Amino acid sequence: MATFSNEELLQAHTELWDLTFGYLKSMALECAIKLGLPNAIHRRGGDATLPDLLDAVSVPESKKAHLPRLMRFLGAFGIFTADAPAAGERANGEEAGAVYGLTPVSRLLVDDSGANGSCGSLSPFVLSQTTKYHVKAAMHLPEWFTSDDGAAAAEMPFRTAHGADLWGVMDRDPKMNQVFNAGMGSDTQLAMDFVIGNYGDVFDGVTSLVDVGGGTGSAARAIAKAFPHVKCSVLDLPNVVNSVPPDGVVEYISGDMMSSIPATDAVFLKYIMHDWNDEDCVKILKQCKKAIPESGGKVIIVDIVVGSPLKAMLEAQVSFDLLMMVITGGKERDEHEWRKIFMDAGFSHHKTRPVLGFMAITELYA
Structure with a gap:
């Protein structure tokens, strides 16, 4: 040694x-x-x-x-x-600190409008990822790794810790639901600023779009504002959709992406696929494929593609992957893993470009 x-x-x-x-x-x-x-x-x-x-x-x-x-x-x-402070500098007669x-x-x-350029504060995102539920779930990693009883609690550390998955906890804890949705909304604002400002061509030819799992509609509203000709809708669970007041900009649809997605030119999936295992991702993508036209339709995915050559970026990517293992049972995927689920879902080709540092945007075609 x-x-x-x-x-x-x-x-x-x-x-x-x-x-x-x-x-x-x-x-x-x-x-x-x-x-x-x-x-x-x-x-x-x-x-x-x-x-x-x-x-x-x-x-x-x-x-x-x-x-x-x-x-x-x-x-x-x-x-x-x-x-x-400079040597000898004093404030109010005392040594300056x-x-x-x-x-x-x-x-x-910073919360103040304009302090961060065009993007808003990411404080809600930080608070949504440092909740007591997240911390307790992470503390159950050793117990989860050594459990092999086949019970539901063994599916992910979050369920081991709380007896329910993340969505179940948010359903029974309105405050957690509010914190989580606020966090996702704040991060979405920054992500969409980059997507629309630098990769707006992904929306070329699109006249209708469904943001699947779009929460309170932050991404859909940003797209509708930038491209007024695009009819934007959000598909999400009833407890999410019912909490959002109508805004006249985005249509909110209550439903289950595993069962059906409304017909549309484009399906938008931001930070959705990493919540699910490969089998469920294929199910979601098959529903996406049914929803879009064979000619000209597309699925737009904003998510992580693991494998950045930059140390800080890779650390962020694998940290997110471990987070998914802890709280959702999902995963972050490398290029090969993404390609496999695309093919298994019946898609013919795709195009991926890096965006927002450790994130990427993928256009998926039938």
Whole structure:
């Protein structure tokens, strides 16, 4: 067995610690959002001292001394900047503290309109992925891996932890349903800005579109706004559709994509296929194929294609894959795996292009 040099040992030890305490990153990020720290810094013009933050957020007197430690942690991982004051600089007669600023990451968490360019805040997305349900499900990974009793609870760690799948939990917990839909909507806004702004040609020749599993209609509304000639509809479960007030822009249809999809020029699937195993994906795609015309019809898929050559992108892709294993029983797929389910569903050819970093857009033809 190879021996470590002192330098290698120390590096490995540091990396192991970083992995061990990795959960604190997402919890600290959630805390920053709930305290309103990104908004507080933004509303101070992009720079804020500790007294500025304490004036802006609701922290009891007994906890105020701990806020600098949270800010230091978030700064170490690139969420905020922390510029030390010049030597001897004083504020209100006291030694000046650090000045905190926004980074590209924390700018994505600001709620104020226009702070992030054309996209909205991704804070709802973060909050939708750091719920008690997600955390508890992930903690059941070891139990799930060693269970082989064939029971429904063994299908995925989420069901092992909660006795129901994600959709069942949202059905019985209206607050979770609201948090999840808000999160999906916020991420959709950013994704659709990129798709429409850079790959709008995928909608060429389309006069009608059904957004399958489209939730509250964020993607469909964005498409309808950019392409007014396209009649956009959303197909989703009754508990989702019934919670959305009519907007006069998108038609909301209650249904089950496994059973039937309304006839349309194009079916739009954003972050849907990764929720399902291969067998169910083939069922969904076969329903999509029935819904579109043989000539000129298409299925448009926005999802991950695993295999990015860039380390950060690949880490995001495989993290999403593990998340799917934990909460839905689905998976993220590489190019070969995508091609197989396309062929099994009876599609003749497809075209895939990278979009939004670790995501891709695929046009699938009958």
